[in-house]
Amino acid sequence: MSKKVVILFGTESGNAEFAAEDIAAEIDGRDSEVVDMTDFDIADFTSDNFYIIICSTHGEGDLPSGAVPFYGALEADTPDLSGVEFGIFGLGDSSYENYSKGSERIDEKLRDLGAKRVGDYGRHDADTGTLPNASAVAWSQELLASH
């Protein structure tokens, strides 16, 4: 049976949240849940679920404020995440010097703690003038076809 999909979003101004909701709306025949990183207890990470991480970048390549407590908890508690699998989609804007670095920091931290990234690293570039929703949904559908 396919694992439940937990979609964790980290946002500053809402784009990652809207994309996470659209991803969940398109998931068929499989349990899913959208959770704000701010409200997520890192002790709940389990290999029974599959995680989709949607995270933007703010400041100068910094985490969005919604991802700061999540990242801080991972740093402080250093949980063993071996067996946990995740796919990641970064929101950014290539007109900034540190393109998409916020999501990359989350990716690096999860992998440092033993989690495994699967599938292609999804990206959306706001410099294209488009919203991330359609490309995030297409990316997730491809990812979930094999995970």
Ligand SMILES: Cc1cc2nc3c(=O)[nH]c(=O)nc-3n(C[C@H](O)[C@H](O)[C@H](O)COP(=O)(O)O)c2cc1C
């Ligand atoms: C003040 C500000 C700073 C930003 N800094 C960066 C940055 O350093 N690197 C980047 O790739 N994108 C940067 N962005 C672009 C955002 O990541 C992008 O607009 C994203 O879609 C926002 O998603 P969110 O609404 O979920 O936070 C910045 C946007 C703003 C408004």
